[in-house]
Amino acid sequence: MATLGQNLSSITSNGAAANDAVARTGAVAAIVRDAVLTQPVWDMHTHLYPPTFGTPSQSAGQPSDPNGLLLWGVDELLTYHYLVAETFRVVPNAELSYATFWSMSKQDQADHIWRQLFLERSPVSEACRGVLTTLAALGLDPGERDLGRYRRWFAEQEPSKHIDRVMELSGVSRITMTNAVFDDNERLRWLENPQVAADSRFAGVLRFDPLVRDWPAAAAMLSRWGYPATESLDEPSVQNARRFLNDWIDRVSAIYCAVSLPPTFRYESPEDGTYSSRVLSEVVLPVLAERGLPFAMMIGSQLQVNPSLRDAGDMVGMSDVNSVTRLANDFPDNRFFCTMLARENQHALAVAARKFGNLMVFGCWWFLNNPSLVDEITRMRVELLGLSFIPQHSDARVLEQLVYKWSHSRQIIADVLIDKYADIERTGWRVSEKEIRRDVRLLFEGNFSRFVEAPAP
Ligand code: RAT
Numbered sequence: 001m002a003t004l005g006q007n008l009s010s011i012t013s014n015g016a017a018a019n020d021a022v023a024r025t026g027a028v029a030a031i032v033r034d035a036v037l038t039q040p041v042w043d044m045h046t047h048l049y050p051p052t053f054g055t056p057s058q059s060a061g062q063p064s065d066p067n068g069l070l071l072w073g074v075d076e077l078l079t080y081h082y083l084v085a086e087t088f089r090v091v092p093n094a095e096l097s098y099a100t101f102w103s104m105s106k107q108d109q110a111d112h113i114w115r116q117l118f119l120e121r122s123p124v125s126e127a128c129r130g131v132l133t134t135l136a137a138l139g140l141d142p143g144e145r146d147l148g149r150y151r152r153w154f155a156e157q158e159p160s161k162h163i164d165r166v167m168e169l170s171g172v173s174r175i176t177m178t179n180a181v182f183d184d185n186e187r188l189r190w191l192e193n194p195q196v197a198a199d200s201r202f203a204g205v206l207r208f209d210p211l212v213r214d215w216p217a218a219a220a221m222l223s224r225w226g227y228p229a230t231e232s233l234d235e236p237s238v239q240n241a242r243r244f245l246n247d248w249i250d251r252v253s254a255i256y257c258a259v260s261l262p263p264t265f266r267y268e269s270p271e272d273g274t275y276s277s278r279v280l281s282e283v284v285l286p287v288l289a290e291r292g293l294p295f296a297m298m299i300g301s302q303l304q305v306n307p308s309l310r311d312a313g314d315m316v317g318m319s320d321v322n323s324v325t326r327l328a329n330d331f332p333d334n335r336f337f338c339t340m341l342a343r344e345n346q347h348a349l350a351v352a353a354r355k356f357g358n359l360m361v362f363g364c365w366w367f368l369n370n371p372s373l374v375d376e377i378t379r380m381r382v383e384l385l386g387l388s389f390i391p392q393h394s395d396a397r398v399l400e401q402l403v404y405k406w407s408h409s410r411q412i413i414a415d416v417l418i419d420k421y422a423d424i425e426r427t428g429w430r431v432s433e434k435e436i437r438r439d440v441r442l443l444f445e446g447n448f449s450r451f452v453e454a455p456a457p
């Protein structure tokens, strides 16, 4: 088999064609795997922050802030809401009530989850496996099963240096935040310290779900914050809402704006009589077109079907892809990122992206971020869209999740690409190492940086 880096063009077909074909397949696979595993990625959607936003975790060098926004460390990894949901399946609330669980300290919650999901039964779910991948990559042997030792190790880390280390381990070159302007805890931190996000490792994204999901509630809040707006969305309200967006885009240095939308979200036309269509067509999309910023729609999360689970209580639902195509068609001066939560929506969404160059499909979101589904969705997208999509984002809520979310995804993306290059090579087409690395760069960095019109880090 050819070694990595061997010039692929040196494997010719003079004579032993079958052997050469086998050698090429092996050499291409090795190069693809290396390219995918080493290519830096610009992670386009996370819930991570620089240490300046405070951190609730114990660390060396920074006092802990109970409401801090940067989550990291083993207790945060274990209390990830994906694992909270899995724990309540095996210890139903009849045995340990929701109220009792939420009143426990973070460390006690983590102990409970560790015992139930890692010790009482094997941690085979994707979210459990992720904790193990992450510990191993950090040099903490999961085989030891020693939560106390893991805790001591994390408490010795200095947050900013730890971020560097995690970014290096996960191959993440830039972390895109989700800056939720309607969240008081976050909004006040921006207002108190305009330099709060002065950290070149992080990029800002203005997130404003209530504006599109619940205009009357958003209007009341805007009014309180000095942007008078009425439920009727009259002309002054439109102007003030636009001013609000412009001010916050500037404050956050947003590289795009984003919302999460319910499965019931519909857009027929600017005049379809819904608040969301009016807010989009009169406020959000004109501002973003003027600013040259993309608009990200994450569609399909039905909020709080079980409110007692808090962040873990949301559900998936089928959404309407035609609403997305109508938006892409009616607003050609806007660029749209879109991801959908239902597996059943993935094919139509990829087909929609074939119709509109201003629509960029991204990521395998939340309940789709499981190996079997990432494999299926990535294959289908390559077949329909070639290399013109963004295969994955991490959605990390806890810093070290960058490690497992990217290592698990990279392995699958490499498998898919290896098969796709093998398919085209069977026709006699030859790919070079340079072309493979170029293609991988597009998927991990280039397509995103082109769409946000910002240079890759
Ligand atoms: O994946 C998640 O952690 C979800 O809870 C959400 O954060 C979702 O990704 C979102 O951005 O709304």
Ligand code: ZN
Residues within 6 Å of the ligand: 045, 046, 047, 178, 395
């Ligand atoms: Zn998210």
